[in-house]
Structure formats: C-alpha cells, structure tokens
Amino acid sequence: MARTLTLKGPGLVQRLLGRASWQDYYQMTKPNVVMLLLLTALVGMCVATQGWLPWQPVVFGLLGIGLVSGAAAVLNHVVDRKIDEQMARTHHRPLPRGVIEAHRALAFAAMLAVIGSAMLWLLVNPLTAVLTLFGLVGYAGVYTMYLKRATPQNIVIGGLAGAIPPLLGWTAVTGQIDGYPLLLVMIIFTWTPPHFWALAIHRRNDYARVNVPMLPVTHGIEFTKTAVLLYTLLLFVVGLIPFLAGMNGWLYAIGASGLNLAFIYYAVRLKFGDEQVWAMKTFRFSIVHLMLLFIVILVDHFIA
Numbered sequence: 598m599a600r601t602l603t604l605k606g607p608g609l610v611q612r613l614l615g616r617a618s619w620q621d622y623y624q625m626t627k628p629n630v631v632m633l634l635l636l637t638a639l640v641g642m643c644v645a646t647q648g649w650l651p652w653q654p655v656v657f658g659l660l661g662i663g664l665v666s667g668a669a670a671v672l673n674h675v676v677d678r679k680i681d682e683q684m685a686r687t688h689h690r691p692l693p694r695g696v697i698e699a700h701r702a703l704a705f706a707a708m709l710a711v712i713g714s715a716m717l718w719l720l721v722n723p724l725t726a727v728l729t730l731f732g733l734v735g736y737a738g739v740y741t742m743y744l745k746r747a748t749p750q751n752i753v754i755g756g757l758a759g760a761i762p763p764l765l766g767w768t769a770v771t772g773q774i775d776g777y778p779l780l781l782v783m784i785i786f787t788w789t790p791p792h793f794w795a796l797a798i799h800r801r802n803d804y805a806r807v808n809v810p811m812l813p814v815t816h817g818i819e820f821t822k823t824a825v826l827l828y829t830l831l832l833f834v835v836g837l838i839p840f841l842a843g844m845n846g847w848l849y850a851i852g853a854s855g856l857n858l859a860f861i862y863y864a865v866r867l868k869f870g871d872e873q874v875w876a877m878k879t880f881r882f883s884i885v886h887l888m889l890l891f892i893v894i895l896v897d898h899f900i901a
C-alpha cells in the first residue's frame with residue numbers, strides 16, 4: 598500500500614524564520630545602504646590596483662564586507678527596537694511589528710558577522726577582517742548603543758564607521774593601510790552630516806518624541822540648515838584633495854566639483870527655502886550624489 602509522507606507543523610526553514618518571511622530578515626540588513634557601502638569599497642579596491650583586479654580579494658572582500666555591514670545593520674534594529682516602535686519612519690520594521698523576536702535577529706546578526714569575518718580573515722586578509730569588525734563595533738556599538746542618545750554630534754563621530762569601506766576595499770587588495778583611501782574616507786565622513794541632517798530636519802518630531810538628541814531637536818531647524826550648508830561647502834574643499842594629491846585627474850576634479858556644487862545648491866535652497874520641500878529633496882540628492890561621485894572616481898581611474 599502506498600504511503601504518503603505528511604509533514605506535521607512548519608518546515609525547518611519556517612521554524613528558523615519564525616513568523617517572519619525571508620524578506621523581513623533581508624530588510625533588517627539595510628540592503629540599499631549596504632549596496633552603496635559596497636560601491637565605495639569597490640572603488641577603494643580599484644584605486645589600489647593598476648590593470649586587472651585580482652578576483653579573489655574582490656569577490657570575497659565584497660561578500661565579507663557586505664555580510665558584516667548587514668550584521669551591523671541588524672544589530673542596529675535590535676538595539677533600537679523600542680524607539681523604532683514610536684517613530685513614524687520606523688514603526689513598520691520587523692522587530693517593532695513583532696514578526697521577528699530579538700533573539701532570532703541576534704542569531705541572524707551573529708551568523709552574518711561570523712561568516713563574513715571568517716571569509717575576510719581566511720580568503721582576503723586578517724587586516725581587512727579586523728578593520729571591518731571595527732566598522733561593525735563603531736556603528737552597532739559606539740554609535741547605536743551610546744552616541745546616538747548621548748550627543749547631537751552622534752552622527753558626525755559615528756559617521757566614521759560608515760566612511761570606512763573604501764579603506765576596507767584598499768586593504769583587501771593591498772594588505773596595508775595607505776594615505777589615498779583615507780582621502781575617500783574623508784569624503785564620506787564629510788558627506789554624512791548633510792546626508793543625515795537633511796533627513797533629520799524632516800523627521801525632527803520623530804526624534805523629539807523618543808528623546809534622541811539629533812541636531813534639529815537640540816539646536817533647532819535653522820541651526821541645522823546652516824550646519825548642512827557649511828558641511829557641503831567643506832565637502833567641496835575635501836573633494837578637491839584627491840586631485841591635488843595626484844590620486845585622480847582632471848575628469849575627477851571637474852565631475853566632483855560639479856556634483857559638490859549641486860549639493861551646495863540643494864543646501865542653499867534648504868537654508869533659504871521651505872524645509873517641507875527641500876529637506877527630503879536634499880536627503881534624496883545626497884544618495885545620488887555619493888553614488889555618482891564614486892562612479893566618477895572609477896571612470897577617472899580607468900580612462901583618464
């Protein structure tokens with residue numbers, strides 16, 4: 598007599614995931630942010646190389662950096678789950694919605710961090726593995742657990758963690774720290790305050806409600822608008838350094854200056870215009886700006 602095998606209860610994968618879908622887990626890794634981080638890491642790899650890129654550090658370097666960055670983002674969701682619940686922008690995230698429990702998210706983060714770090718240590722080099730872990734600790738530990746609730750300069754200092762990927766790309770390929778990738782780190786470091794504060798102006802009430810001392814909450818909208826403008830001016834200057842230092846050529850100097858002038862334009866419109874209109878425009882532009890800026894560095898490196 599033929600027997601049919603019937604499975605009682607949820608399958609193994611579903612038992613591991615709990616009530617959530619794999620998309621909920623994926624969303625916790627902040628995939629769009631990680632993609633842009635990886636572009637900046639790839640550019641770090643390219644500027645470190647003349648001619649063909651070595652495939653192994655590139656493939657495993659990007660995978661490892663991506664996995665560890667994703668782990669850092671998941672940890673950020675765990676640490677912030679209580680405030681995320683009360684903010685309009687974040688209340689629909691998987692932890693506040695209750696579809697993923699904190700212990701499952703922690704296990705997921707640990708898995709990503711262990712696989713990513715092992716990949717970097719064994720298939721790239723230990724220096725890149727250690728520096729990438731600094732990034733994780735800087736973002737999930739120093740920024741999320743401490744700075745975020747401690748000072749309005751939280752994102753300025755914490756921005757170092759998000760700025761590190763070009764250096765990680767460079768060390769993945771060369772095995773050592775150098776001055777050139779630090780110029781790229783400086784660019785992202787200077788870009789972060791106008792990127793985030795533009796959004797924080799728009800979301801000021803969210804942050805005020807949960808007592809997170811973001812600059813628009815502690816120092817007001819006008820002061821924050823001025824800070825955004827000043828950082829875009831600073832970014833224009835910092836953006837010239839790779840050209841002045843001989844890392845990039847004229848194509849870069851023109852492309853970067855054009856993009857940085859456009860960022861200044863948005864910041865001026867935000868400063869002297871209506872933040873209801875210009876804050877989100879400036880935030881969205883900041884993302885396109887950084888992506889294009891790093892593409893310009895790539896193009897300049899390969900064809901100029």
Ligand code: HEM
Pocket residue numbers: 629630633634637686740752753755756757759760785789792793796884887
């Ligand atoms: C401390 C540093 C940073 C802070 C505080 C910050 C903050 C934020 C916030 C609050 C958002 C909005 C997310 C949402 O809409 O839910 C965002 C979006 C984004 N950020 Fe940042 N950011 C930082 C650094 C970076 C870095 C270094 C990169 C890439 C190199 C980056 C790339 C992006 C991208 C691509 C988005 C859009 C995400 C999406 O649409 O899903 N950010 N950032």
Ligand SMILES: CC(C)=CCC/C(C)=C/CC/C(C)=C/COP(=O)(O)OP(=O)(O)O
Pocket residue numbers: 627630634662665666667669670673677687729730731732733736741758759761762
């Ligand atoms: C290894 C390495 C390079 C790791 C770290 C990189 C990383 C994931 C940076 C992300 C920066 C970011 C989106 C900050 C927002 O956090 P938030 O808590 O202020 O924003 P939220 O309210 O949207 O969660």
